[in-house]
Amino acid sequence: MRAVLVINSGSSSFKYQLIDSESEQVLASGLVERIGDEHSGISHTVDGTKHQRELEIADHTAGFGAMMEAFSDFGPSLDDDPPAVVGHRIVHGGQRFFEPTIITDLVKINIEDLSELAPLHNPGGLQGINAAQAQFPDIPHVAVFDTAFHQTIPPAAYTYAIDTSVAERYRVRKYGFHGTSHQFVSGAAAQFLDKPLEDLRQIVFHLGNGASVTAIDGGKSVETSMGMTPIPGLVMGTRSGDVDPGALLHLLRHARMGVDDMDNLLNKRSGIFGLSGHTDMRDLAAAIDSGDEAAQAAFDVYIHRLRLYLGAYVSVLGGVDVIVFTAGVGENDATVRAAVLEKAQFLGVRIDPERNALRSHDARRISADDSAIDVLVVPTDEELEIARQAVAAIS
Numbered sequence: 234m235r236a237v238l239v240i241n242s243g244s245s246s247f248k249y250q251l252i253d254s255e256s257e258q259v260l261a262s263g264l265v266e267r268i269g270d271e272h273s274g275i276s277h278t279v280d281g282t283k284h285q286r287e288l289e290i291a292d293h294t295a296g297f298g299a300m301m302e303a304f305s306d307f308g309p310s311l312d313d314d315p316p317a318v319v320g321h322r323i324v325h326g327g328q329r330f331f332e333p334t335i336i337t338d339l340v341k342i343n344i345e346d347l348s349e350l351a352p353l354h355n356p357g358g359l360q361g362i363n364a365a366q367a368q369f370p371d372i373p374h375v376a377v378f379d380t381a382f383h384q385t386i387p388p389a390a391y392t393y394a395i396d397t398s399v400a401e402r403y404r405v406r407k408y409g410f411h412g413t414s415h416q417f418v419s420g421a422a423a424q425f426l427d428k429p430l431e432d433l434r435q436i437v438f439h440l441g442n443g444a445s446v447t448a449i450d451g452g453k454s455v456e457t458s459m460g461m462t463p464i465p466g467l468v469m470g471t472r473s474g475d476v477d478p479g480a481l482l483h484l485l486r487h488a489r490m491g492v493d494d495m496d497n498l499l500n501k502r503s504g505i506f507g508l509s510g511h512t513d514m515r516d517l518a519a520a521i522d523s524g525d526e527a528a529q530a531a532f533d534v535y536i537h538r539l540r541l542y543l544g545a546y547v548s549v550l551g552g553v554d555v556i557v558f559t560a561g562v563g564e565n566d567a568t569v570r571a572a573v574l575e576k577a578q579f580l581g582v583r584i585d586p587e588r589n590a591l592r593s594h595d596a597r598r599i600s601a602d603d604s605a606i607d608v609l610v611v612p613t614d615e616e617l618e619i620a621r622q623a624v625a626a627i628s
């Protein structure tokens with residue numbers, strides 16, 4: 234088995250990694266940012282050196298082309314040593330895909346059909362697949378779905394209480410996202426604690442640009458905060474999280490908004506950006522430090538929502554053994570972690586401020602030794618998980 238090429242097509246980004254399937258060493262990694270923007274660019278890291286290049290990248294097909302150029306200019310050469318398999322992150326697998334799936338024409342038709350449920354994500358994923366298949370026609374390509382891990386969520390949790398015939402016809406239900414991350418992180422948390430995954434009730438906060446929280450019982454997802462689409466739940470960088478659907482009807486009726494305006498509002502002009510003008514949590518923190526009141530208000534809304542879901546998920550699980558933070562904000566922002574758990578002392582949660590403040594790339598415990606519940610920071614690695622699942626799918 235040679236290397237695995239992993240392609241993670243986001244809504245406006247294209248991340249990739251070349252991973253040695255045996256040692257799990259990252260041979261090269263890269264990021265194409267701001268696809269569709271005139272200031273897009275690529276960074277390609279190999280042997281600890283980051284090569285950056287600015288160029289206009291119109292779509293994910295062009296992103297793939299920029300990646301191939303970076304490999305041939307900076308190495309390692311994929312011509313001399315092509316990957317054994319390509320793993321693709323596909324965001325929406327609907328009710329059709331429960332596990333990593335070798336990509337055939339029929340699978341592609343299904344992914345395309347599911348694009349209407351994830352218009353910001355699935356089309357880019359499909360472009361990535363087509364470009365990669367054209368480049369590497371003789372090796373298997375495997376789709377790993379964000380929704381797959383959440384297939385264990387029971388009907389009581391995934392059903393929306395609307396007319397069943399409408400819901401079924403239009404496939405309206407909760408699917409959940411970031412599943413690859415929640416799966417990886419919950420497994421790594423059990424490993425860190427040296428306890429069987431089957432014995433743990435976990436609440437995992439994936440706080441990146443997109444954010445979701447999942448209740449995981451014995452390694453199985455039983456509830457998650459995103460829904461049919463990646464809009465609901467937590468407050469995100471630019472996505473709203475939960476909003477009264479009646480308020481949206483009100484805007485459609487009275488604010489001269491059309492469907493596309495609404496889409497734009499909820500996906501791009503909401504979240505902490507909509508409240509403060511800052512998308513990045515680091516910028517929000519700097520604004521708060523400089524006395525910006527809107528920034529402080531946005532932070533308060535962000536934290537309140539996290540506390541709300543923590544309480545709800547403790548109740549869904551009938552208690553909790555482990556709380557885990559992951560992704561950009563969850564891994565790096567000690568202030569957010571402390572604020573979320575500030576009122577959780579009634580559960581027996583005790584955070585150790587020094588452990589919480591420690592910066593590290595490794596999994597670590599931030600709860601005090603006398604805490605009734607383990608609180609961990611576990612770095613996510615969606616690409617490694619996709620690589621593992623892609624290898625397993627072809628073995």
Ligand SMILES: Nc1ncnc2c1ncn2[C@@H]1O[C@H](COP(=O)(O)OP(=O)(O)O)[C@@H](O)[C@H]1O
Nearest residue numbers: 440441442443512513514515560561562565566
């Ligand atoms: N040192 C840090 N402190 C606080 N937040 C950070 C830090 N580093 C990154 N972040 C946050 O992480 C977010 C991105 O997380 P990431 O998991 O990379 O998101 P995505 O994969 O959704 O693009 C950024 O918006 C930023 O706010």
Ligand SMILES: CC(=O)OP(=O)(O)O
Nearest residue numbers: 243324410411443463
């Ligand atoms: C599904 C989803 O929200 O993904 P991301 O956070 O990468 O946008």
Ligand SMILES: [Mg+2]
Nearest residue numbers: 441442443560
């Ligand atoms: Mg991410």
